[in-house]
Amino acid sequence: MYTFLSILYVFVCLFLILVVLLQSGKGGGLGSAFGGGTSQQIFGGAGAGNLLTRLTAGFAFAFMALSVWLAFLSTSGEQALERAVREQAAAQEAAAEAEAEEAEGAAAEAEAAAAEEAEAAPEPEDAEAEAAEPEEPAAESE
Secondary structure (H helix, E strand, C coil), X not given: XXXXXXXXXXXXXXXXXXXXXXXXXXXXXXXXXXXXXXXXXXXXXXXXXXXXXXXXXXXXXXXXXXXXXXXXXXXXXXXXXXXXXXXXXXXXXXXXXXXXXXXXXHHHHHHHHHHHHHHHCCCHHHHHHHHHHHHHHHHHHC
């Protein structure tokens, strides 16, 4: 839709330029360069002034209306884009917070598991004493 309106806008601009240049002003305008006398005969007895004036007004109105419409479309598109960017940033931030919470939970679980292992594991001095005790009865039974 936006592309079609942009193309239509360019054609309206070109036709508006053409119509304005064909009008004969005080100095004769570009219309006289193409045979000012013949333009009077082509457009009728009233001349090109009335038709070209109406065409100029019509193309000027179309130009202004399309300008406003295209400006509205581009602004509303930018607002939608900004809204989408804000939503995406919020989703990424929420995902980062969730990952951080998961990492903290995993770290806390790892610390708790390490603490449990430390409590369950015998101390190194006790381990040497326990290792020495079974060897002595084994030596006596032989």
